[in-house]
Amino acid sequence: MAVTVKIPQQLRTVTAGEAEANVEEATTVGEVLDGLYERYDGLRDRIAEDGDLRRFVNVYVEGEDIRFLDGLDTSVEDGDEVTILPAVAGGR
Amino acid sequence: MPTGAEVIREVKNRIDEVDPGAVRSDLESGNGNAPVLIDVRESDEFEAGHIPGARHVARGFLESRIEGAAPDRAQRVVLYCASGNRSALAADTLERQMGYENVESMTGGITLWKDRGYDVEVPRALTAEQRSRYSRHLLLPEVGIEGQLKLLDAKVLLLGAGGLGSPTALYLAAAGVGTLGIVDDDTVDVSNLQRQVIHTTDRVGEPKVDSAETSIHAINPEVEVLKYDTRLDASNIMEIIDGYDVVVDGADNFPIRYLLNDATVRLRIPVVSASILGFDGQLAIFAPYDGPCYRCLYPSPPPAELAPSCGANGVLGVLPGTMGLLQATEVIKLIVGSGDPLIGRLLLYDALAASFTELKVRRDPDCPICSRDPESISEDEMGVFPDYEAFCAAAG
Numbered sequence: 001m002a003v004t005v006k007i008p009q010q011l012r013t014v015t016a017g018e019a020e021a022n023v024e025e026a027t028t029v030g031e032v033l034d035g036l037y038e039r040y041d042g043l044r045d046r047i048a049e050d051g052d053l054r055r056f057v058n059v060y061v062e063g064e065d066i067r068f069l070d071g072l073d074t075s076v077e078d079g080d081e082v083t084i085l086p087a088v089a090g091g092r
Numbered sequence: 093m094p095t096g097a098e099v100i101r102e103v104k105n106r107i108d109e110v111d112p113g114a115v116r117s118d119l120e121s122g123n124g125n126a127p128v129l130i131d132v133r134e135s136d137e138f139e140a141g142h143i144p145g146a147r148h149v150a151r152g153f154l155e156s157r158i159e160g161a162a163p164d165r166a167q168r169v170v171l172y173c174a175s176g177n178r179s180a181l182a183a184d185t186l187e188r189q190m191g192y193e194n195v196e197s198m199t200g201g202i203t204l205w206k207d208r209g210y211d212v213e214v215p216r217a218l219t220a221e222q223r224s225r226y227s228r229h230l231l232l233p234e235v236g237i238e239g240q241l242k243l244l245d246a247k248v249l250l251l252g253a254g255g256l257g258s259p260t261a262l263y264l265a266a267a268g269v270g271t272l273g274i275v276d277d278d279t280v281d282v283s284n285l286q287r288q289v290i291h292t293t294d295r296v297g298e299p300k301v302d303s304a305e306t307s308i309h310a311i312n313p314e315v316e317v318l319k320y321d322t323r324l325d326a327s328n329i330m331e332i333i334d335g336y337d338v339v340v341d342g343a344d345n346f347p348i349r350y351l352l353n354d355a356t357v358r359l360r361i362p363v364v365s366a367s368i369l370g371f372d373g374q375l376a377i378f379a380p381y382d383g384p385c386y387r388c389l390y391p392s393p394p395p396a397e398l399a400p401s402c403g404a405n406g407v408l409g410v411l412p413g414t415m416g417l418l419q420a421t422e423v424i425k426l427i428v429g430s431g432d433p434l435i436g437r438l439l440l441y442d443a444l445a446a447s448f449t450e451l452k453v454r455r456d457p458d459c460p461i462c463s464r465d466p467e468s469i470s471e472d473e474m475g476v477f478p479d480y481e482a483f484c485a486a487a488g
Contacts, residue, residue: 009370056394087390
């Protein structure tokens with residue numbers, strides 16, 4: 001049971017440059033993120049606040065925004081791809 | 093041997109002819125007796141004016157192209173030309189050699205039609221220079237002359253002549269987008285040239301809008317360039333964006349993205365939006381009321397210390413090129429009306445991994461902006477966020 005998490009550029013400063021992480025034994029998005037928080041110091045502060053995701057951070061499971069599923073309780077299955085995506089505005 | 097006039101007279105004797113008045117009433121009545129009307133004259137004659145609804149099959153291509161216009165040999169077909177001779181000969185061919193069962197030639201041709209005061213449609217045409225310039229578009233059925241005319245009529249506003257705006261502007265100009273507006277209050281700096289390919293070394297120090305105009309006109313002098321040497325803000329946005337068909341967002345900061353979102357939702361203008369950071373790019377179309385808006389995707393912006401866009405960041409020079417051209421592609425698709433636009437989808441490009449990821453973006457039924465009637469969005473609330481100015485300033 002493992003899901004692959006895609007980590008965007010902005011967050012790689014707290015993942016030692018890792019662009020992808022595998023999380024084992026998680027059944028919900030919340031558990032996937034908890035697995036990452038244990039591994040990467042500082043990640044929780046960057047994307048979460050008071051136990052929920054910050055409003056400028058979206059998380060997708062297999063391309064679907066979890067805000068329109070069950071939020072952090074959205075279930076994940078073996079082989080799913082989870083994408084974390086904070087807003088970006090660079091254009092120059 | 094018979095003379096030409098005798099041949100025509102003989103053909104007219106054996107084919108069926110129909111008066112322009114009867115053709116007109118059958119076309120207009122909608123009684124099921126409306127024929128397929130075919131203009132058999134040459135292209136230049138057809139383009140100078142034809143009967144509304146007529147298909148064009150020049151007599152020289154009659155045998156090879158008639159089936160495209162009238163595939164069913166039992167259906168009623170009326171042919172016309174300038175005065176009724178060429179259409180009589182063509183009718184004879186269809187009937188005797190190709191087995192069309194219900195063919196008529198219109199007496200007096202379009203000349204008599206016009207003399208009676210009936211309607212003539214004059215199609216818009218491209219100049220010889222345009223036909224040559226845009227020939228590769230004209231060869232695509234998805235663009236063709238109709239699509240090219242739409243491009244020539246289109247007004248596209250580019251926010252910024254920077255990393256994303258540079259390639260977008262160049263390709264939209266080359267594609268023949270008739271009017272390009274450019275909003276940018278910056279001047280060309282040598283550090284821009286690593287990626288902002290619309291500018292050149294000898295134009296360092298020039299206003300970006302002027303430099304962009306020079307390059308656009310070098311590629312395509314017929315593009316009208318509207319320059320806004322200013323920063324988009326709440327005081328000028330409604331005036332600047334009004335009347336544009338599409339806005340291309342390459343803005344480098346969040347206040348403008350939100351302001352632009354709110355104003356374009358109110359004016360119902362689609363925004364082709366891209367953003368870049370390092371080696372990563374994002375692309376989406378926000379089409380008001382057809383799909384989600386930017387606030388559906390991100391209800392609020394990040395705080396300053398976590399907003400990488402406010403300060404200077406590294407970017408691979410090629411990346412805005414890739415993302416800008418994907419933007420230009422979506423702009424052209426929107427204008428021409430072809431393909432499946434990137435509405436309700438967010439495309440991520442990871443240059444280092446050489447991979448694309450597509451995410452779904454849904455309309456938020458509780459969106460503070462696009463869940464409402466556009467007229468109810470007041471100027472006071474456009475682009476508004478708590479403390480935003482302060483935290484962007486803090487980030488430098």
